[in-house]
Amino acid sequence: MQDFLDARLAERRAQQLYRKHKVLAAAPGPVAEVDGRTLVTFSSNDYLGLATHPDVIAAQQHGAALGAGATASHLVNGHFDIHQQLQNKIAEVTGREAALLFGSGYMANVGVINALVGRGDFVVQDKLNHASLIDGGRISGAQYLRFAHNDLEALEVQLRRAREKNSGKILLAVDGVYSMDGDSAPLAQMAELCQRYDTWLMVDEAHGFGVTGSAENPSAGSAAVAGLDQHSAPILMGTLGKAAGNAGAFVAGSRALIEYLTQFARTYIYTTGMPPAVAAGCLRALELMQQQPLRETLQQRIDYFRQRAAALQLPLENSTSAIQPVLLGCEQTVLAVAERLQEAGFLVGAIRPPTVPAGTARLRITLSAAHSEAQIDGLLQALVPALCAVEAPA
Structure with a gap:
């Protein structure tokens, strides 16, 4: 060895x-x-600079008084009132009926994909998807199809291929904002293709949640920017360790989806719940997202960087994130x-x-x-x- x-x-x-x-x-x-x-x-x-925000740190310190750890999985006795408050706040921010907490984005993606599809089904993914989506698809047992990055024609070829071979479930999983390139998926067009081929759309909002959204849900992420609601983008995953400055992740969607994942997502069922201090910090971070103009400040910094970099003739990619x-x-x-x-x-x-x-x-x-x-x-x-x-x- x-x-x-x-x-x-x-x-x-x-x-x-x-x-x-x-x-x-x-x-x-x-x-x-x-x-x-x-x-x-x-x-x-x-x-958004929330990892060092004094209000978030104070909330975590207060949450630690509830206990150093959750002591058990959520379904045994590790689900506290602070967890429920956080799930309710996530549902509110994303414009969904309900939400479910996970230990990390990796656990959320692997758990959701494996709970929803398996042998006899299809998973279709962008070639530049995050490793957690790729691994979730590979180990699910479903037939795994990939398409060239953001190529809608290639995506339709794969969806048509999956539908012709399968009368069951097809899941399309994509990043909303791509973590290494900074560009966004054409989610509105993808949602139309999903409707045409009777496919479920799963959007990973790890790098979109908190920093972009719509007028109605300004922190909800790239699916909201594309005008997609709970019906057109039924599975929304987001992380709490990026724009929220903390740790953990969530899936948001219909009450039926969240109830289903509570019963069948193994990475939720068989792991200790989120520490209450982290849940308290996340909750305060989401409140600050709603109360302060953090997104606007970030956008100003992005615009300033790109303008200055362009003036210096630096080789920039097509990213507005x-x-x-x-x-x-x-x-x-x-x-x-x-x-x-x-x-x-x-x-x-x-x-x-x-x-x-x-x-x-x-x-x-x-x-x-x-x-x-x-x-x-x-x-x-x-x-x-x-x-x-x-x-x-x-």
């Missing part, structure tokens, strides 16, 4: 794909102490640029395969409502010479 482990680790190092932990002294806000150095972080998913990737292609190049940025005082994610397809290594710059324009200027001023130094080495 040791020989196998050593060989695989050596192979990963040789491929420039080896990953190391960065040790933070506390949650970035957006300045953090990283491995003993003070850095401005542009690598966090804390899009808080995720602003800079594709460099080569693993060694992206590591070198990230290292130069860190030397200049900025922490940016160097994303490489297998997280992204081969040949698409990139800097994943993520923006927060907590960033200042001066911090964004500082990053861009450091990024230009870092890119030039790597492109034209001495």
Whole structure:
């Protein structure tokens, strides 16, 4: 076994794909102490700055008085009043009838897919879906079909293929906002195809929840932006560890869906409930989403970054979200640029395969409502010479 482990680790190092932990002294806000150095972080998913919000921290501290842990699964005796309050608030924010808490987005996606489809059914997914959706589809036992990223014609080919072979269930699962590219799924058109081919639509709102929405449900996510209601987007998954600044995840939908998942989602049934402190922090975070103009501030930061980056002729992708990737292609190049940025005082994610397809290594710059324009200027001023130094080495 040791020989196998050593060989695989050596192979990963040789491929420039080896990953190391960065040790933070506390949650970035957006300045953090990283491995003993003070850095401005542009690598966090804390899009609204709620991970360090004093009201959220105070709510967590108050929630801890209910107990350090839930002590059991939700269906044994681990479901507290604070959990129910949070589920009710999620339903309100998303414009759905009900919601169910999960330990993480990964557990939610795997649990939901496996509860809804199995052998004899079909799962259809975008090729750039998050790993949790991909893994959920693979282990479900359903026949697994994929289509080129955001390609509606390719999607229809797969839906038609599934419907011709199957009179049963077909599930289409997609990210609302893609975590590594920052672009959005064409959900309105996808919902129309789902109706045409009698398919259930599941939207992963991990990176859309809290930061975008509609006039009626401004924090609900990308499905709300597309005008999709509970009928047209019946399965809505969101995480509480990104825009909400906490941890955990949820599924929102009809009461019947939530009751069904309570009975059949194994990743919900057979795991300890969310710690009450986390539930209390999440609840306060969602209240702040409704009360403060955090989304508007974030959008201002996104617009400012893109305008300044365009003026500097930086290679931007077609993303209007808080995720602003800079594709460099080569693993060694992206590591070198990230290292130069860190030397200049900025922490940016160097994303490489297998997280992204081969040949698409990139800097994943993520923006927060907590960033200042001066911090964004500082990053861009450091990024230009870092890119030039790597492109034209001495």
